Amino acid sequence: MPVMMRPQLQLSDAQRRVVQHLRIHGPTARVHLAQTLDINAATLTRLTQQLSALGLVEETPASPVTVRGRPTVPVSIAGHGGxxxxxxxxxxxxxxxxxxxxxxxxxxxxxxxxxxxxxxxxxxxxxxxxxxxxxxxxxxxxxxxxxxxxxxxxxxxxxxxxxxxxxxxxxxxxxxxxxxxxxxxxxxxxxxxxxxxxLAEYYRPEIMSRHRSILVFFLGHGVGGGLIAERDLFVGEFHNAGEVGRLFPGDQPRPSGIDLLQTLRHAGAEASSLADLEGLMDSHRAVFDAWIERASAQLATAVHSGVAWLDPGAVVISGALPRAVLAALAEQVEAHCGRLFAGYRAPTPRIYASSLASKAVxxxxxxxxxxxxxxxxx
The missing domain is CATH 3.30.420.40 (ATPase, nucleotide binding domain)
Known part of the structure; x- marks a missing residue:
């Protein structure tokens, strides 16, 4: 069997901790990095110098607000190192x-x-x-x-x-x-x-900075899912975590893009691919609304089960659908889940509509x- 290739860039555990903190929290002064990561100042300075030499971090222009003493210069993730x-x-x-x-x-x-x-x-x-x-x-x-x-x-x-x-x-x-x-x-x-x-949905700054774990439903030709658990992609023992399509048999109505496409065709719309959906939203508004109502109820049942098992901080409705459809699905799923979660006093996840849509893959x-x-x- 061929040897698994690996990238040329290899980081130490300490270097990864610094990079991960900056990626999650944004530009941070070295003094605060040292305190947060429990690394002494000299070691932290050496780590940031090493990462700077690799082109992975860079100094951010200091704030124009002046304070007594030497101003701190935050460091942030740089793009040109990889x-x-x-x-x-x-x-x-x-x-x-x-x-x-x-x-x-x-x-x-x-x-x-x-x-x-x-x-x-x-x-x-x-x-x-x-x-x-x-x-x-x-x-x-x-x-x-x-x-x-x-x-x-x-x-x-x-x-x-x-x-x-x-x-x-x-x-x-x-x-x-x-x-x-x-x-x-x-x-x-x-x-x-x-x-x-x-993974793409999790790396969105507004998600990564707020949550450690998220559950994602991706609606396209089928129904797929993914779980980020404690900032890592959870794959499961057989590498098939998130195969939520199994919950929605293909011989029955299901919350997928292809199902929406077929529903529109049955209503007389001329549509050959998912790319045609955007142009049909005005002329077939009632068909879209009915499909969203049905699909959101199906997704809410899956979300409810996923939340009970996994306790994610957020749920993201993503997929190769028009963003307006994803937004409507997220809104209705949240309403359904509000009823399903009624009486539950622990925190429940925020439900987001993807801003990436089909680009997420x-x-x-x-x-x-x-x-x-x-x-x-x-």
Whole structure:
């Protein structure tokens, strides 16, 4: 078996703690970092100097407000010390995103891709990345790796072997990491698409700064989910945590994007893909409203169960649906859960609508190598 490749960037536990604190809490003065992390000032200074030399942290301009004595200069996450790529395949097209170490998007791209062979996918991606490196100088940064989000669950407890959807049938039950790395000659991580979306939702600053654990429902061609538990992606013993689609049999109405698409077609709408949903919202408002009412009740039952078992700080309704639909679903799920949680005196999770929508999958794929570098993933 080929040796698992790893990014060139390797951080010590102490360095990871500093980076994680800055990522969660934002720019922080060294004196406060030392106090919060229980590290003496000299050690903290040395750590930030090391991280600065790697291009991972930088000093933030001091506040114009002056105080007695030497002003403190906060340090923050820098972007130029590393970059990573995320990619995924949709029916008929390929999507990729390049992010820097801050998690900010440097480049997004999509192109037609009808070939299901994973080696062709890898060669297509390799050609595009080489062109990007020449055009934008990405190779001057520190490359962390490539995350690939796959629509399919793990087989035999191996996250690199997947039972996949029909449009990528050649990806089924093969060692995907080894196959892709043999073509790309770079570190590759394979992740379920909904789990990748959960990672992207968690890395949103307004989520990460407030919560340690979140439950994410991703609605697209199917119904998927992901759980961030204590700031890590929880995968389960067989790497299939979040396979919530099993709660909604495909031969019955379910809260998925494809189900909404079929509902609209039955109502006479001309729609060939999820991309057409946005343009139908005005002309078929009643159909959307009825579907949202039904789907939100289904999701609320799953949310109620998930909250009882997992006690997350937040629930995020995400997916490849128009943002207005996600917002309406979140609002109605929250109303349903308000009734389900009635009389329960402990804190209950806040329910968010995703602001990332379909982009969550490819962004989460790109975040996977970065998440691994920070030591948060086993």
């Amino acid at each position: 970059w990573s790529v995320g990619a995924t395949v949709h029916p008929g097209w390929l999507e990729l995103a390049v992010i820097d170490f801050r998690g900010q998007v440097l480049f997004e791209d999509s192109r037609p891709f009808a070939q299901g062979d994973p080696k062709v996918f890898a060669r297509t991606l390799d050609e595009r990345l080489r062109a990007l490196a020449a055009e934008r100088g990405f190779m001057r940064g520190r490359f962390l790796g490539l995350g690939v989000a796959v629509a399919g669950y793990a087989i035999g407890g191996d996250r690199n072997r997947r039972s996949v959807v029909d449009w990528i049938a050649p990806w089924d039950d093969i060692p995907l990491q080894q196959v892709l790395e043999s073509v790309l000659d770079m570190p590759v991580w394979i992740e379920n698409d909904a789990a990748a979306a959960a 490819v962004l989460g794929a790109a975040l996977t190598p970065l998440h691994d570098v920070l030591g948060a993933r086993g």
